[in-house]
Amino acid sequence: MPTAAEILKMSAEQATILFPGDEREIKKRFHRLAMTWHPDRSSDPKSGDVLQKLIELKEVALRGCLKVVRHEVLLKTDEDKTFRLNFLKENLTEAGRILIGTNTVTFIHRPDLGDIGRAEKERVENLKFANDMMRKQMRTLLPCTIKSSALKDGGHFTVMERPAGSVFLKDLIEYHGGQMPVRHVAWIVSGLMNIACYLEWAGLVHGAISPEALTIQPEKHSVHLLGGWGFVTKIGERPIALPGRTTEVYPKIAVKGQAATPEIDASLIRNVALDCLGKSHGGQLLTEGTVPKPFANWISLPPASRAVADYEAWMTALVESFGPRRFEKMSCTSAKIYGV
Template identity: 35%
Template sequence: MKDVTEFTAAEILAIKVEQPEKLFTVDNLKTEKRTLATKWHPDRCKLDEADKVFAHIQNLFKVAEDRIEKNSWNGPATLQYTTKDGSTFKLKYRRVMELEVGKMYIGMKHLAYVITPDYEDLFRNGIKMINSIKYPKPKFEEQFKRQMPVIVKASETDIGFVVVMEKTEELVLLKDLLDYLPENKLDPRHVAWIMSTLCNIACFLDMNGIAHGAISPSTFWVSPKHHSGVLLGGWWYARPAGEKLLALPSESINILPKEVFVDKVGKTVYDRKLIKALGLECLGDKSHSGSTLLKDSSIPSTVLSWLRGATVPSAVDEYSKWGKARDDGFGPRKFVELIVDINQIY
């Protein structure tokens, strides 16, 4: 996040009054407000927009103070917690996101999930499922470990059950990327590499006998720079394939077939259904049916047909079907840059 003195008049006025986190930081709020007030006060600044900018800064500051007082700040700050043995830890984060099971704190190199005490069973299940991931051969570890979560610390604390995971600086939550982009959707060519990554992950989960159950833009992280992705979130809902589910997030409930509510068993085929729904959402269809995309000529028909089609029992066969649809639709593979300034998102 850049220094407040670097913001132009247009940039400040473009910040919505309900998003003071885009201008201020919680640790330096009053100092930043004084700096901005000095710079943009109409008696000092001779720009025509000075009056509007100064008034907007005051409004943003009022909302910021209210957010801090109500503990609902959603910008750069420090998370502090104490474990049961008395150890205290701090984590600098850029953004906080509300979850059905707690909160997620997004830092540059780490990610912290704080699970509320009511969901202790899901917390312990998530840790167990992550620890159950196996790499039968060195080549599998080399390929897939970078797509799976790495736990730095998992503890019972004074603020709930905390799980800290590794996160590289270029990673952005797919949901945040979509919210940031114009029209909240991706070019079909970028959706293609996301689908390839997720189909690959689906094969690995299937090989491990893990039904994740929560693959969505809110749990999958992407690297726009490297065209890669990591499945960091949603592990609280994962189960060994064939075993009873503990719970499902609302996003999955709205997408999965009715049979999931009958047998309530984790199935890897459900993950592949969720992956296709994610692809449709990335293209701009939040209904996940694909019907609103039928007239979009930028989406190859083979790709859309695969996304809208039924999933097949085998993860490997599904990957093969996707590969054919992708290659028939886009032709020879080409690396298309996705230029995103992560600092504008976090």
């Protein structure tokens, strides 16, 4: 295992010495080193600098072995039409597949969830707004459907616009070795709380907020809730279906007759924050002291029953944790993850 001094002295030309092999081997090696040198795990005073250097060297090594690979898939609709899709990366989810293209994102629901896929387009197109100003503000955070169709095998696909420069949060967490810097997690939570307040105003519970459903624009600090809209339920109604992740995070919803409430989305947002921080439960944050205490308390304690009250509690915790708000630059870009 190289020392901190050895890693910090390495030049770009030496990246392949530390990260030899193909893409898979490079990422596996980086994950091991990132877990060792992350400031939350290492007592070395230079661990933060070492982690940043590891990220830079990993990117150099990846550029040396990777070319932009474009994939293609043919989808057969229930009308016997063939739809051709080009994409850069595929993510697998509980509900099916996500194909990430240059300008689009395609959600493909497996046959037994075809009804969820069909509901997705309807829910997105029927989102309401108080006025044109709200529509303009919120539309940048919500999906825009390009095409939606049933598949011959009983599944369903929906093509949506991919916000320029955006990265799926799942891929962003992986890029950071499974543990993102806490200040970046904070602004992601802020974006999600804005969306939660809108959903409550609209009388809806999303019910499927997760790293697989979210894209992030690192350069603009914006958060977009693209996926999972087929699971949306009106507040006060019993959900027809929910992802397994949701019932694990909010087990109360599994009780017969339990209706959807904004607490579901608030709980899922906290769970997303834990995913970003590489933790499985809030208790770890309280005992390890790896994040400011007000932030740890907000994640660990039950959410308020109303999204607006929860947002106010979050803003208080945010200021107490980090002081006045300031823009925290993120080194990652869409090109570093998807190649274009």
